[in-house]
């Protein structure tokens with residue numbers, strides 16, 4: 212059985228236009244919005260939620276609570292995320308380029324990821340209100356289990372530094 216319908220959400224209007232243009236199926240609905248606020252998606256209405264490399268830019272606690280709300284019992288959440296190595300690599304690039312604004316922002320991302328790892332807390336960057344962090348298994352597991360997920364599993368492809376997690380809403 213194929214997927215009956217799906218919803219895509221992104222704050223960037225260009226991403227929404229791109230998805231609309233690239234999806235000829237007519238089964239997708241694309242909405243401008245944030246993963247932390249899925250109010251236009253009813254409770255227990257989805258069998259699967261995926262967020263491919265958008266979790267690093269979200270308030271993760273708010274997102275996983277929303278993902279849990281919209282999933283039907285037994286439904287699954289898949290996310291891919293940024294490891295500390297990814298952020299350190301980008302900070303190194305900013306340092307080599309001596310790009311002061313980037314150095315400050317990448318340093319914030321590093322500190323924010325450490326706060327998420329140690330305390331389960333994230334903070335917005337004061338100058339533009341953006342939120343960004345790296346994620347660790349420990350921090351993600353705590354957020355997912357805290358939101359009501361179980362069966363949490365992680366995968367890591369070291370060649371591409373690609374990390375992902377899968378979790379299930381209890382029945």
Ligand SMILES: C[S@@+](CC[C@H](N)C(=O)[O-])C[C@H]1O[C@@H](n2cnc3c(N)ncnc32)[C@H](O)[C@@H]1O
Pocket residue numbers: 220221222223226244245246247262263264265268269270
């Ligand atoms: C690295 S891109 C990944 C795009 C796409 N998911 C992919 O895998 O090719 C990150 C995406 O996350 C989106 N994003 C940023 N903040 C977000 C939020 N709060 N909620 C949902 N998506 C967000 C960005 O606009 C961008 O489209």
